[in-house]
Amino acid sequence: MILCDVGNTSVDLFYVGKRTKLSAEDFDPATVQDSVYYVSVNASFNERIQNYTNWYDLRQLIDWEKYYPTMGIDRIMVCEAVEEGVIVDAGSAITVDVMRGDVYQGGFISLGLRSAQSAYANLSGALDVSFNFEVDLAKMAKNTPDALTVGFLAPLIEKIQSLGKPLYLTGGDAVLLSCFLPEATVDEELIFKGMKKLIEKGVKC
Amino acid sequence: MILCDVGNTSVDLFYVGKRTKLSAEDFDPATVQDSVYYVSVNASFNERIQNYTNWYDLRQLIDWEKYYPTMGIDRIMVCEAVEEGVIVDAGSAITVDVMRGDVYQGGFISLGLRSAQSAYANLSGALDVSFNFEVDLAKMAKNTPDALTVGFLAPLIEKIQSLGKPLYLTGGDAVLLSCFLPEATVDEELIFKGMKKLIEKGVKC
Missing domain, CATH: 3.30.420.40 (ATPase, nucleotide binding domain)
Incomplete structure (x- = not known):
């Protein structure tokens, strides 16, 4: 299982305790075979991964009643911690x-x-x-x-x-x-x- | 006696309790005959008034040891009040x-x-x-x-x-x-x- 935080310019991957930061533009989602659980603020990246079935958007798991609709996904994640x-x-x-x-x-x-x-x-x-x-x-x-x-x-x-x-x-x-x-x-x-x-x-x- | 606060874009005049704000660019210092005591942050305006003997720069009266050398002249004036x-x-x-x-x-x-x-x-x-x-x-x-x-x-x-x-x-x-x-x-x-x-x-x- 890979965790992934997608920003506007970078993709921050976390896998077995190791962190890797890559350019969002250059990153090819096809290179990853494992399951990826991600949060993203990058609309064009979201489009590129929408046909990859091993990429799971954590947005779906958030209890939005706990937070507020326009709250940044990164803020919600650090609060969840x-x-x-x-x-x-x-x-x-x-x-x-x-x-x-x-x-x-x-x-x-x-x-x-x-x-x-x-x-x-x-x-x-x-x-x-x-x-x-x-x-x-x-x-x-x-x-x-x-x-x-x-x-x-x-x-x-x-x-x-x-x-x-x-x-x-x-x-x-x-x-x-x-x-x-x-x-x-x-x-x-x-x-x-x-x-x-x-x-x-x-x-x- | 006229008091005058010269900013980058405006000239703020104070005369017998009345305040008048004018554009710094359009303002013609020759139109003022009375003594003018001014503070200015506008270098090009300062050049334009340097030959007018009725314009007095209040910078000369400041006790700079009381403040610090790069402190804005407007800040010093409100402190003086x-x-x-x-x-x-x-x-x-x-x-x-x-x-x-x-x-x-x-x-x-x-x-x-x-x-x-x-x-x-x-x-x-x-x-x-x-x-x-x-x-x-x-x-x-x-x-x-x-x-x-x-x-x-x-x-x-x-x-x-x-x-x-x-x-x-x-x-x-x-x-x-x-x-x-x-x-x-x-x-x-x-x-x-x-x-x-x-x-x-x-x-x-």
Whole structure:
């Protein structure tokens, strides 16, 4: 059994504990003979696999009443992995979701680190600077890089910390954010854990 | 005496309590005979007025040791207006600064409402939605517009509230933000009050 997370540009495969990331455009589904359980946000990829009977869309197994109709499939998967806690998925966007007693409590979406920095740069050449990840978020800033880093990260980190524990961090910027959230568990395979749990449940709850 | 705030696209004039906003490109400095005290972020406008002896750049009166060298002139002016409190200037960026006993404590810069919404829209078509300004920021969201609004505004508003009082709101989105900060004083002329106080001091502190 292969687990597969299909993004707009990449295909992330998980097989016997090993992870392989490939280009979505170049990937040929015919090369895979095993059963593949997948989630996808890539419409053109979905078309390419629709005639492969060994590809199973996990969307069908989701209990949609637990979440909301426009909620991203990746967010639902990381929530499925966690019965109790706060889940931060730091990718192109930073999604923050709360699960209590296996019940979805809601969440919110912040910009990702890269998109926030681009948005600052678009405002003014003076704000086209890199974040300073060594800044003390508890202090008010007195230079431009710190003012942007504190402006973007301090409110977000404090809000996340106010939501309670345990705290899970996943996604491409998980390690970077963990500098400011030392109490968090970094788990880069959370999405696959959620997919596996959903398959094990097998039917709608 | 005329006070003038020159932005990249507009010239904001303040004269005997009346405010007039004009296009920076079309504005002809020769039409003004009175003394003009100005702050400007517009390099080409600065060139156009350099030979007018009735135009005085307030940059010269600033005690730069009180602030920091790359700090925006507009931010410094709103800080000059306030001896004690938190100043939120909600424009294309949202700047937040703290003054205590007329001493600058530092601050931070968040994205403005429009730039944040554009940045979300750039991430994904699914996130190209308007903020919901009637949302309850204390609750986790269960739909996309609320998830973005809570994601952008809840951390920021809570951070601002944690900085103490009194709280002043200025800039184009001041009224909009005041829905979430009912304890704040909205003062759309704060920049001109700062300019006036600086002129009254007349010399570097």
